[in-house]
Amino acid sequence: MKIIYAQDNGTLAQLVPAPKFLATLEGTDEEKLIHIANKDLPTGTPYEITDELLDDRTFRGAWEYVAGADEKTSEDLSLDDQLKYNKITQEEYDANAG
């Protein structure tokens, strides 16, 4: 499974998780992908989780993202996760956890 979303230029981007990182996450496959989307996509990015095979790259520049019924939007990680992934410092965590 992978995450697809639209880049600023309109071309589709696909985000493929690292198997080692995926193995550290808990929950269903979809929950794991949602966590990765929240972690690695800018907050507020519309995306979809798909297992569609995207292996013919002949016209890679023409790939476009079209929103489907299962479109989701990336959200902020929890403060605990932001600290865990070094996205914030302990001081920033303490200031916002209060």
Place this chain on the structure above:
Amino acid sequence: MSKVKIQGHASGTGVLTIEAPNTNDDSTITLPDGDVTLGAATPSIDDNGNATAMTIDSTEQISIGAASGGARLLVAATGNETGFQVESSVAAETTAVLKGGGTGAVSVLECRDSSNSAVLKVYQDGRGLSQFTAKAWCNFNGTGTIAFRDSHNCSSLTDNGTGEYRVNLTNAMANTSYAILQGQENRNHMKTEPISTTQFLCDTLNNSHANADSDNPQCLVFGD
């Protein structure tokens, strides 16, 4: 009143002398209420000790060469001696094991300088953090269905177009002044640079300097 009996040995010929110290104070030796043989049954380390060589304090922290603990076991070297050494006598034997209490970003081992700043940390999650250890590395297939072959501290790979890839780091770098080494097999060259503390660019180009897919890009990251 109980009594004190001093008894000689039937076979020995030596003379046992009980000698008083050079003191003007009265002292009492109180014997335990039980059979005791001095020597073999005497504990070699007592938890009431307060000697300079080794101290076991009331919290059961042990200090060797230091007055107080601060750790379950503190060994303080002085002079030119080695503070702590563990040896193995069997070639196939593990010499030392440090076992953490979890699998997260918590140190199993820390090496610190004289100002107590960590210069090397080994985390429970398998990362080794220092100025001389790689923060992340990856080898991926950038053709067909793109995918990591193997990686360390990489959470995902983004395909932005032909020969345009972004590697997302699991744990963020401290700043964007990190260095990325790169390599590949079948393209002319690569272009890479930090985009943020959590993502770096990894493009592959052909001889005409145009982006082209590569089946074996590799990246290595050092930095804070």
